[in-house]
Amino acid sequence: MKKEVKKKIKKYFKEDGGDKVGGNKQQLTVEEQEELDQCNLTEKQNSASKDHNQFPDDEVEYKEQEIQHKSGNNLANNFANTSSSASNSNQKEHQPAAATATNNKLFNKESLKSEEEEGGKIDDDHQNKEDEEPEIDVEEIRNKLRKTELKNQADQSSSSEDDEDEEENIQELRERVVTISQFESKQGISKLKKQIASESSEQENYYRLFQKPEQETENQQENDDNDDQEEVSDASPKQEYDLEEEDDFQDDQATNKNQINQVNKSPQQSPYKEDSFQKQKIVQLTKIPSKNNSDETNLDNMNSTVGTSIELGTQDQQTEQLLQGNQRVRSESKTYHKIQDDSSNNIFAEEGQVEKKKKKKKFKWETYKRMLKYSRKQWKLSLLGHIFLIAQSVSQVFIPSVSGRLLDATIKERDLDKLNQLAFQAILIFLANGISSFFRTFIFSLIGERVVIDLRNDCFSKFIHNEISFHDKQHSGELISRLGNDISTAKAAASGNISTTIRNVIICVGNVIMLFLISRSLFIVIAIMIPIFIITSSVYGRYLKKLTKKYQDYTAKVSSHAQECFSNIKTVKAFSNEDKEILRYNDVMKQCYEVGYNKSVSSGLYNGINSLVSDFATLAVLWYGGYLVLQENDLTSGQLASVILYTGSLASATSSISSSLSKIVTATGASDRLFKLMDKKPKIKCQGGLTYFNFRGEISFQNVGFSYKHTDHVKVLSDFNLDIKPGERVALVGQSGSGKSTVIRLIERFYDVTQGQITIDGYNIKEIDLTFLHSYIGYVSQEPLLFSGTIEENITYGMKKPYSKELLDQVCKLANSYNFIHDKTHFPLGYKTLVGEAGAKLSGGQKQRIAISRALILQPRILIFDEATSALDAESEFQVQQAIDELMQKQKDMTIILIAHRLSTIMNCEKIVVLNKGKVAEIGNHKELIERNGIYKQLVDRQLQGLTNQ
Numbered sequence: 001m002k003k004e005v006k007k008k009i010k011k012y013f014k015e016d017g018g019d020k021v022g023g024n025k026q027q028l029t030v031e032e033q034e035e036l037d038q039c040n041l042t043e044k045q046n047s048a049s050k051d052h053n054q055f056p057d058d059e060v061e062y063k064e065q066e067i068q069h070k071s072g073n074n075l076a077n078n079f080a081n082t083s084s085s086a087s088n089s090n091q092k093e094h095q096p097a098a099a100t101a102t103n104n105k106l107f108n109k110e111s112l113k114s115e116e117e118e119g120g121k122i123d124d125d126h127q128n129k130e131d132e133e134p135e136i137d138v139e140e141i142r143n144k145l146r147k148t149e150l151k152n153q154a155d156q157s158s159s160s161e162d163d164e165d166e167e168e169n170i171q172e173l174r175e176r177v178v179t180i181s182q183f184e185s186k187q188g189i190s191k192l193k194k195q196i197a198s199e200s201s202e203q204e205n206y207y208r209l210f211q212k213p214e215q216e217t218e219n220q221q222e223n224d225d226n227d228d229q230e231e232v233s234d235a236s237p238k239q240e241y242d243l244e245e246e247d248d249f250q251d252d253q254a255t256n257k258n259q260i261n262q263v264n265k266s267p268q269q270s271p272y273k274e275d276s277f278q279k280q281k282i283v284q285l286t287k288i289p290s291k292n293n294s295d296e297t298n299l300d301n302m303n304s305t306v307g308t309s310i311e312l313g314t315q316d317q318q319t320e321q322l323l324q325g326n327q328r329v330r331s332e333s334k335t336y337h338k339i340q341d342d343s344s345n346n347i348f349a350e351e352g353q354v355e356k357k358k359k360k361k362k363f364k365w366e367t368y369k370r371m372l373k374y375s376r377k378q379w380k381l382s383l384l385g386h387i388f389l390i391a392q393s394v395s396q397v398f399i400p401s402v403s404g405r406l407l408d409a410t411i412k413e414r415d416l417d418k419l420n421q422l423a424f425q426a427i428l429i430f431l432a433n434g435i436s437s438f439f440r441t442f443i444f445s446l447i448g449e450r451v452v453i454d455l456r457n458d459c460f461s462k463f464i465h466n467e468i469s470f471h472d473k474q475h476s477g478e479l480i481s482r483l484g485n486d487i488s489t490a491k492a493a494a495s496g497n498i499s500t501t502i503r504n505v506i507i508c509v510g511n512v513i514m515l516f517l518i519s520r521s522l523f524i525v526i527a528i529m530i531p532i533f534i535i536t537s538s539v540y541g542r543y544l545k546k547l548t549k550k551y552q553d554y555t556a557k558v559s560s561h562a563q564e565c566f567s568n569i570k571t572v573k574a575f576s577n578e579d580k581e582i583l584r585y586n587d588v589m590k591q592c593y594e595v596g597y598n599k600s601v602s603s604g605l606y607n608g609i610n611s612l613v614s615d616f617a618t619l620a621v622l623w624y625g626g627y628l629v630l631q632e633n634d635l636t637s638g639q640l641a642s643v644i645l646y647t648g649s650l651a652s653a654t655s656s657i658s659s660s661l662s663k664i665v666t667a668t669g670a671s672d673r674l675f676k677l678m679d680k681k682p683k684i685k686c687q688g689g690l691t692y693f694n695f696r697g698e699i700s701f702q703n704v705g706f707s708y709k710h711t712d713h714v715k716v717l718s719d720f721n722l723d724i725k726p727g728e729r730v731a732l733v734g735q736s737g738s739g740k741s742t743v744i745r746l747i748e749r750f751y752d753v754t755q756g757q758i759t760i761d762g763y764n765i766k767e768i769d770l771t772f773l774h775s776y777i778g779y780v781s782q783e784p785l786l787f788s789g790t791i792e793e794n795i796t797y798g799m800k801k802p803y804s805k806e807l808l809d810q811v812c813k814l815a816n817s818y819n820f821i822h823d824k825t826h827f828p829l830g831y832k833t834l835v836g837e838a839g840a841k842l843s844g845g846q847k848q849r850i851a852i853s854r855a856l857i858l859q860p861r862i863l864i865f866d867e868a869t870s871a872l873d874a875e876s877e878f879q880v881q882q883a884i885d886e887l888m889q890k891q892k893d894m895t896i897i898l899i900a901h902r903l904s905t906i907m908n909c910e911k912i913v914v915l916n917k918g919k920v921a922e923i924g925n926h927k928e929l930i931e932r933n934g935i936y937k938q939l940v941d942r943q944l945q946g947l948t949n950q
């Protein structure tokens, strides 16, 4: 709770006051903008490529972890190497420290430069303010500031904590601080600050008060920016968004934008548009408590500083202004925070771009617990794994110790018996370590695999059971990505990484204890060296991660371009645009190369700096250890070797812990996305509901109104009434987009009506069991979609009961597919012929006739053809049409509903329903409708005219 409050404040001031020199809080720096644009662009392309083959962000995460781990291992290896060289009495040559020196110089220069720049900016701001603001008694205020400082110091002793109170306090303070800053602006306190600062004796004070917070803010901002970028990168394109949040976003977006604009457009009224100086003051006042100080102390500091500022305006008028301002600020502050919170949850999208939102990477405990449930099923295995884990960790802790004692027995004591004894002990420890390592790894990996299986099954089942509107909205590529990438990433939250973390914690604790027992003074040296090493590598690692992400974005862009080209190869060739495409490809490659170049330089620097730091750390331990051995006689050479081994192991374990924890956080993020999708409950359930014996297939639309879920402002059907009797042949005709297919989808209950009702045999369709309903409806869609497998498997795809060869032949004959299936030249295996992926080995007409056979074998009461011939060429259309016409002749007891364009087919129907803008415009048989001389007549005339022209 406390952290969240701090984060909120930090974010608030970062976005409002943190834009240093009066920039707009919505503005990004050029680099940030570029990076964001780049991410958007890549995402757009990834989304376009549908298959979500983008580089998963897990890879970035992985790379960072790899970097961290590598750095840990670097130190570990360094110590291990040193130890072996120490035991061999070889001196390792160290690289000259020139590089570090140069680096440090560079760094110092940069920071000096930025300090100068900041100083300059602040001075400029002051200068501007100076002209506007009235004079005040400088001396008096300076005294008050001093008093406050003393009070702060005195207050630092209090330390009671109450999170809820604190949150309230912080909220209260935040509002007061904003008010005071606004008040300060009016009273010209900025000028006073400048005057204080300009006196040389107070120069230091000035920097402490104003310059430092500015730098701290920048650092905070930089860190936050990094975090933000990580967040953006963690969200695999189109993966980060939450369905519900997206819905909310669409509703809220306009309101938020307006609100934000209002706040931004009226800077003089808004307390959030203070000049940079006031912002510094705000940041200073609400500075996030340092590690050393308790939160309470800092709150007190803030309180007292606020108190000082309030004291500055003791006059009645000023107090009144303050109170009035305070109230306004309170309300504005609430609005502002709502906007900020809403905005941060929203997805800002450019026109046609993939939506993306920047979100803080948070560890969600609930998600984590839910993930753990999957591994809890394997508790017996897990228990066994943990026994081996402890065994391995403990045995590992003893390895450096026994190695050191072995050395002592050889070098110092020169005792062969002891050496043999110790060697035997070492063998036992090594065996214990090796065996337990094998079982630990095997068991946890097995648990991981089982978790993946359970999770994938659950997930797939939830996705497939969800209703069509869910699939309308969700890209199939995204669902596949969830099943693949996310589940693999989520596995880490439930298995291996926890064990790795526990193991490394045990190793760390064990190593620290052993180091402490061997030599306390050397332990202190190591305690100082290791954090330096970890900080150096993690800071640089972050930078490298950013570059790696950028590089991957460009690589994705390159791949996306290639993919687009190859999938449109016919168009490229038709326009003879090969060279143009090569040039475009080269352009993208060039950009990629530039980032790659920077990345190479940075990787080189990273490794160089890393090894330098670890070399120096090793040297420090060796030198001081050597000193203890030679001068103090406090340590044996074997113990020194143990210390070195322990230090290496400690460094490696520490970096491993951070890497595992980071993986767990990433995994929880992936699980969260997954669970959100899995938790989308279908309104239309596949099973459950009414079943009855005499399904006749009488359909009735009664005042039906319908809109698709995500375009609910468009009425696709309204006041739609239609009765279809059992055995009737009904043709749906009308202009494109008039709602013909929608009518069919509603009969199939792919969607629920939004108004009125549909009844089947007198029962409301919503009450009928969906599986039961579908067992009586045969459906042939526009696109003949087949599954890879044999012809027979495809035809019998919907069969839930055994079938005879005769039935198979019969339906194939009816569907006009029997002959080509039994054509031995092309299909020597007959029904057993493999159709290839999505029926790739069959022609369009053949596929469609198999699809008709697939519908017929169910012996449906209602047979639906949704423009079954529209995607076919003339020859295939003729064959399929023949099949349909024959069916209409022969299957008299079957209700046939079709959307067709061929006049002869339509004419054969007893009922022709003409749809116009979602309503029944005309209804009747061919003759009646022609006589009516309405829309149908026009459609027929147009078709006849087309035929005449041909």
Ligand SMILES: Nc1ncnc2c1ncn2[C@@H]1O[C@H](COP(=O)(O)OP(=O)(O)OP(=O)(O)O)[C@@H](O)[C@H]1O
Pocket: 472, 708, 709, 711, 716, 734, 735, 736, 737, 738, 739, 740, 741, 742, 743
């Ligand atoms: N899944 C969907 N989500 C949102 N809107 C849809 C969806 N499917 C269709 N629509 C819209 O509903 C309207 C009716 O579409 P429908 O497919 O029923 O028309 P149709 O008469 O069958 O057209 P055509 O003859 O061109 O196939 C169209 O405006 C279409 O854009």
